[in-house]
Amino acid sequence: MFQRLIALCAATFFLAACETASQTDTATSGDSSASSTTASSSANSSTGTAGSAESAEAKAKAALAEVGNTVYFDFDSSALSASGTAMLGRQAAFLKANPSITVTIEGHADERGTREYNLALGDRRASAARDYLIAQGINAARVRTVSYGKERPAMAGSNNAAWAKNRRAATVIN
Numbered sequence: 001m002f003q004r005l006i007a008l009c010a011a012t013f014f015l016a017a018c019e020t021a022s023q024t025d026t027a028t029s030g031d032s033s034a035s036s037t038t039a040s041s042s043a044n045s046s047t048g049t050a051g052s053a054e055s056a057e058a059k060a061k062a063a064l065a066e067v068g069n070t071v072y073f074d075f076d077s078s079a080l081s082a083s084g085t086a087m088l089g090r091q092a093a094f095l096k097a098n099p100s101i102t103v104t105i106e107g108h109a110d111e112r113g114t115r116e117y118n119l120a121l122g123d124r125r126a127s128a129a130r131d132y133l134i135a136q137g138i139n140a141a142r143v144r145t146v147s148y149g150k151e152r153p154a155m156a157g158s159n160n161a162a163w164a165k166n167r168r169a170a171t172v173i174n
Contacts, residue, residue: 060101061173067094069171070154071129072164075110078124080132088129091171092136102174105129107147108154110163115149122147129169144174 068091071084080088095101107126109118126145134140155165 057173060098063098064091064094064103064171064173067091071125071169071171073125073167073169075163075167076121078121078128080128084129085132088132089136092133092138095133095138095142102142102144103171104144104146104174105133106152106170106172107145107149108152108166108168108170109150110166111150111153111158112163113150115151118149119147120149122149125167125169129171 068087071080071087073079073084074081095103105126107122107124107129109121109125113121123145126147130140130143130145133143150166153162153166154168154170155162157163
């Protein structure tokens with residue numbers, strides 16, 4: 001299967017090279033300045049398209065950050081609080097207004113507990129947030145979950161303030 005895929009890609013590149021060669025031959029017989037102008041304008045238009053796509057993604061990320069992208073949890077809990085459901089309600093409205101956006105919900109835990117326990121807890125937290133978004137009418141195919149457990153703390157430290165910031169479900173745009 002892999003060899004067939006490589007052969008197909010090689011054939012595609014060969015045909016593309018043949019097409020490019022015929023355009024080069026035509027441009028050589030004609031005015032060379034016209035062909036360079038066309039090449040530079042097509043390069044600028046492709047850069048503009050890529051720039052606008054990056055700009056749209058940056059705007060979407062900024063809009064999600066403005067809405068709020070983090071839900072915090074109590075110690076050893078994956079139950080959504082009132083402030084958590086309010087945050088997820090705003091996220092659901094944002095996702096409804098932007099139907100092309102897909103998100104990943106990252107589940108996190110504080111440093112206390114074993115690695116396995118915290119991965120499972122992070123998964124339950126991410127799933128709770130996902131389930132709430134789905135209940136609000138967001139298509140399940142648009143929401144993915146991942147658990148990092150205690151591996152990616154938002155705040156370093158071994159105190160109540162740090163632990164509270166690390167018990168979270170963070171929504172990120174894919």
